[in-house]
Structure formats: C-alpha cells, structure tokens
Amino acid sequence: MDLINKITNNSSAIDFEKLSNVDRPIEAANGLPNQCYTDDNYLKYEREKIFCDKWTVIGVGSSLPKSGDARPYNLLGIPLLIVRDREHQIRVFHNVCSHRGFKLVDKPCGLKNVIRCPYHSWAYDFSGRLIATPHVGGLNVHESEKFDKAKSNLKEVRSTVWMDMIFVNINSNEIDFEEYIQPLEQRWSKFINKEDQKLINYSNDFGYFNLEVNSNWKFAIENYCESYHLPTIHPELNKVSNINDHYHIQGLPNRFAGQGSKKYQTLTKEDKRFDTFKNWNKEQLQHSEYIALFPNVMIGLHIDHFYIFWLEPLATNKTREHMNMYYIGNESANGDELKELRKQNSKFWKDVMLEDISAIEGMQEGRGSPVYNGGNFSPVMDAPTHQFHKWVASNLSK
Incomplete structure (x- = not known):
C-alpha cells in the first residue's frame, strides 16, 4: 500500500481505497482507477509487480527456428535477449555485457558461434558463459590472474516455453x-x-x-x-x-x-x-x-x-x-x-x-x-x- 501511495499523477497519489473498490462483489465494484491507465509513474510500478513478478510472454519459439538465432526484446526498458542454444533450447538473458554494460544485440540475427559484445569484443557462448576477453590483461594478453571470467557470465532469466509461447519470470519469484x-x-x-x-x-x-x-x-x-x-x-x-x-x-x-x-x-x-x-x-x-x-x-x-x-x-x-x-x-x-x-x-x-x-x-x-x-x-x-x-x-x- 505504501508503494502504491507513492505513485503520483500531477502530485496526486493514487487513492488506495479506490483500488480496493475493485475487489468488491461485482454489482458494487468499480474498475481500476484512471491513473492505472494514464500515469507513467504507475507503469514503472506495474512493470515490477506485474511484468517482472509474474510469468510474462515475450515472444514465440517459432521466431527463432535455428540454433544461434537471437532476438532482442525490450520489456518496458529492461533489455532482454532470446537465444536458441546448441541443444535447440530457448534461453533468455539480460541483454547487457558484463564488462561495461553495452547492449549486446540490437536486432534479430543469426549468431554463428558466440554472442559478441560490439564494444570491447568480449564473447559469450549460447549458455551465457564468458569465454573470451580480448586484451583484458593488456595488448594481446587475453587472460588475467586478477580477473575471474566465471564471475562475469551473462545473467540468465528464468524462462520456459509452452505451446510455443516464451514465458519469463524476471524476478524469479513466481511458482x-x-x-x-x-x-x-x-x-x-x-x-x-x-x-x-x-x-x-x-x-x-x-x-x-x-x-x-x-x-x-x-x-x-x-x-x-x-x-x-x-x-x-x-x-x-x-x-x-x-x-x-x-x-x-x-x-x-x-x-x-x-x-x-x-x-x-x-x-x-x-x-x-x-x-x-x-x-x-x-x-x-x-x-x-x-x-x-x-x-x-x-x-x-x-x-x-x-x-x-x-x-x-x-x-x-x-x-x-x-x-x-x-x-x-x-x-x-x-x-x-x-x-x-x-x-x-x-x-x-x-x-x-x-x-x-x-x-x-x-x-x-x-x-x-x-x-x-x-x-x-x-x-x-x-x-x-x-x-x-x-x-x-x-x-x-x-
């Protein structure tokens, strides 16, 4: 309730009592308040409580028919990357390089061997494992004792495919x-x-x-x-x-x-x-x-x-x-x-x-x-x- 009351529309907080009116018996209920359809601040809250907390559809498996096929998806500002891996399974990652946060893929494509960052050419395999870090230890030095690649893999999103629909649970908290x-x-x-x-x-x-x-x-x-x-x-x-x-x-x-x-x-x-x-x-x-x-x-x-x-x-x-x-x-x-x-x-x-x-x-x-x-x-x-x-x-x- 406190979070909802922080959502503002022209400095006027959503009235939680109006929201609770929805849960009345149908003959006495009102629908969702106007702010739920018009307030940009409300949408940010909804992104977290609805689209990140729940199983949400972000595409279909048929749009990635071959291993290596990749599609970016923007979930209200959250960059995601859908990939079909070597075992022909759909996987979803946060579409961001672990190095400097560069967006990895910006349009649908077919990847040959790796997911390569366009910025410094760090590369990940289709399971999200960081496998290449060019010049990380200096010119032509591609490894460093001071850097553990295993701690910088892509962050995978909880996902599944049902009836060709790709579902994600961003916050990994749904049943x-x-x-x-x-x-x-x-x-x-x-x-x-x-x-x-x-x-x-x-x-x-x-x-x-x-x-x-x-x-x-x-x-x-x-x-x-x-x-x-x-x-x-x-x-x-x-x-x-x-x-x-x-x-x-x-x-x-x-x-x-x-x-x-x-x-x-x-x-x-x-x-x-x-x-x-x-x-x-x-x-x-x-x-x-x-x-x-x-x-x-x-x-x-x-x-x-x-x-x-x-x-x-x-x-x-x-x-x-x-x-x-x-x-x-x-x-x-x-x-x-x-x-x-x-x-x-x-x-x-x-x-x-x-x-x-x-x-x-x-x-x-x-x-x-x-x-x-x-x-x-x-x-x-x-x-x-x-x-x-x-x-x-x-x-x-x-």
Missing part, C-alpha cells in the same frame, strides 16, 4: 510454471492433451501480423475477456456467433479468464479443410475458447487451429499486439493445398482485431475524464473482465 499453467491445462484437457500440444505448427506464410494501438495494454485484455461488445463492435461475427452462443470462463486460481463459443464451424474452402485435434471432446465439436492468460497473452483454441495474441507494452498509452497462427500438422500449417484457406483465416482474425482497436482506443481517451470513477460492471456480462481487474489490483497491493 513453477508447471504449477502455474496446470489449471488451464486441466481445463483444456477435454480438447487437447500434452501429445496434441506437440502437433501445432506455426504457419510460415500467413502466420503473423502485428498492430500498434494507442491504448494501455490492459484494455486489450479487458476487451478480449467479454462477448458483451459483439453486437456493436463485431456485427458480422455476431450474426454467426452472438452473445447467447457464448459462455464465461473464470479460471481458478485467478490466473486466466475469458469466453467460449458454442457455434464455431471448422474452416472450409472448396471442400478443403484443416486437420483437427485428435482428442477433442466429441460432444463439444463446435466449441472454441478465447482465454486471456494474465498478464499479457490472449489465446484462441479451435478444433482446427490455434492462435496466440500477445501484448508488448510500449508506453502508458501505446501497445504493440502480436498475432501468431498455428495449425495441426505441417501440411495444414504450410502445405500449398491449404494456402488460400490460411490466407482467408488470417484475414478474418486481423479484421476482427482491427475492429477492436476503436473500442480499446476509445476507452483510453475516456480515461482523461476527471469524473470517471473506474466504471461499473454488468453482473451478468462482465464477470471475466472484473476478474482481470481484481487480479491486477491484488498483485499491485502485495
């Missing part, structure tokens, strides 16, 4: 990822099991797009959690899958929330279809689920495809949204016969996400109102969104 993800895996066991998870393949042709939106990252999650906006924001989608066809998802423990549909139809084009998950519950063939796994990834699970829609917070009022598309088996994901169907599916989801931009940017603009109290929730329609607000508030106050 084991297997325990963290278990409630969602248990929920989805009626659709896919661990063997099915291995079947998903990234689409190399129509498998990615990104969008930059002028809004706080939280608005994308809030919007994704509910189907209440379908008639107004997605009128065409609402014609085939309207509010009455949707159901709420509230995962316990409080790590995910969202919605499901009972009206999903497998994709077809000229009698061509994608392969489907083999262990899908035969009584729920038309079900699809859209879950926000807190804090920053939204997942769409369908019997014939899977997507990851993850958020890169850029500033208090700016977010980059990354969409990655997957199919079951490589033929569905990359075969020529289904290329047009993949193109059609990618366009469909991009159009849906573009329609949402007006909603989340409109909410961002509205948070400039000094009389807005965080808003209210529909007891019937907004339960998953309220759950996300509670998750944020509870983690800020720990």
Whole structure:
C-alpha cells in the first residue's frame, strides 16, 4: 500500500481505497482507477509487480527456428535477449555485457558461434558463459590472474516455453510454471492433451501480423475477456456467433479468464479443410475458447487451429499486439493445398482485431475524464473482465 501511495499523477497519489473498490462483489465494484491507465509513474510500478513478478510472454519459439538465432526484446526498458542454444533450447538473458554494460544485440540475427559484445569484443557462448576477453590483461594478453571470467557470465532469466509461447519470470519469484499453467491445462484437457500440444505448427506464410494501438495494454485484455461488445463492435461475427452462443470462463486460481463459443464451424474452402485435434471432446465439436492468460497473452483454441495474441507494452498509452497462427500438422500449417484457406483465416482474425482497436482506443481517451470513477460492471456480462481487474489490483497491493 505504501508503494502504491507513492505513485503520483500531477502530485496526486493514487487513492488506495479506490483500488480496493475493485475487489468488491461485482454489482458494487468499480474498475481500476484512471491513473492505472494514464500515469507513467504507475507503469514503472506495474512493470515490477506485474511484468517482472509474474510469468510474462515475450515472444514465440517459432521466431527463432535455428540454433544461434537471437532476438532482442525490450520489456518496458529492461533489455532482454532470446537465444536458441546448441541443444535447440530457448534461453533468455539480460541483454547487457558484463564488462561495461553495452547492449549486446540490437536486432534479430543469426549468431554463428558466440554472442559478441560490439564494444570491447568480449564473447559469450549460447549458455551465457564468458569465454573470451580480448586484451583484458593488456595488448594481446587475453587472460588475467586478477580477473575471474566465471564471475562475469551473462545473467540468465528464468524462462520456459509452452505451446510455443516464451514465458519469463524476471524476478524469479513466481511458482513453477508447471504449477502455474496446470489449471488451464486441466481445463483444456477435454480438447487437447500434452501429445496434441506437440502437433501445432506455426504457419510460415500467413502466420503473423502485428498492430500498434494507442491504448494501455490492459484494455486489450479487458476487451478480449467479454462477448458483451459483439453486437456493436463485431456485427458480422455476431450474426454467426452472438452473445447467447457464448459462455464465461473464470479460471481458478485467478490466473486466466475469458469466453467460449458454442457455434464455431471448422474452416472450409472448396471442400478443403484443416486437420483437427485428435482428442477433442466429441460432444463439444463446435466449441472454441478465447482465454486471456494474465498478464499479457490472449489465446484462441479451435478444433482446427490455434492462435496466440500477445501484448508488448510500449508506453502508458501505446501497445504493440502480436498475432501468431498455428495449425495441426505441417501440411495444414504450410502445405500449398491449404494456402488460400490460411490466407482467408488470417484475414478474418486481423479484421476482427482491427475492429477492436476503436473500442480499446476509445476507452483510453475516456480515461482523461476527471469524473470517471473506474466504471461499473454488468453482473451478468462482465464477470471475466472484473476478474482481470481484481487480479491486477491484488498483485499491485502485495
């Protein structure tokens, strides 16, 4: 509470009582205060309590297909480096040389043998071990008794990969990822099991797009959690899958929330279809689920495809949204016969996400109102969104 009260907006501290109003029963609750969407000082605090304390998505493994592939990532000012090592495992390091703090990699690339600092040419292997220190003991003297290389390895970040998503826990203080993800895996066991998870393949042709939106990252999650906006924001989608066809998802423990549909139809084009998950519950063939796994990834699970829609917070009022598309088996994901169907599916989801931009940017603009109290929730329609607000508030106050 003391830390929260130190966050200021024009010298006016966030009222902790307003934040606690979020945790009331939904019919009496307010949403997060305006400062949670508009205050740069608040975002710094949120970086620590939300993005560094929790399991946070920073990319996908498919973007680094070969050993030596490397990608930098900036997590609200924290420079990180994602590398696929010699054993083909994803590893994440702080993207900073142990010598003088120079940023090691500034753009995606393929590394041949080492991670080499551009400043003084110190070099690290793909496990982060410092292996070369040119001239450290003087000209052409590359070793020194006064310098222990083993104490200057790269600082590795706790990380794991699940369903191609790269998760990091910067502060190394969250529960084991297997325990963290278990409630969602248990929920989805009626659709896919661990063997099915291995079947998903990234689409190399129509498998990615990104969008930059002028809004706080939280608005994308809030919007994704509910189907209440379908008639107004997605009128065409609402014609085939309207509010009455949707159901709420509230995962316990409080790590995910969202919605499901009972009206999903497998994709077809000229009698061509994608392969489907083999262990899908035969009584729920038309079900699809859209879950926000807190804090920053939204997942769409369908019997014939899977997507990851993850958020890169850029500033208090700016977010980059990354969409990655997957199919079951490589033929569905990359075969020529289904290329047009993949193109059609990618366009469909991009159009849906573009329609949402007006909603989340409109909410961002509205948070400039000094009389807005965080808003209210529909007891019937907004339960998953309220759950996300509670998750944020509870983690800020720990």
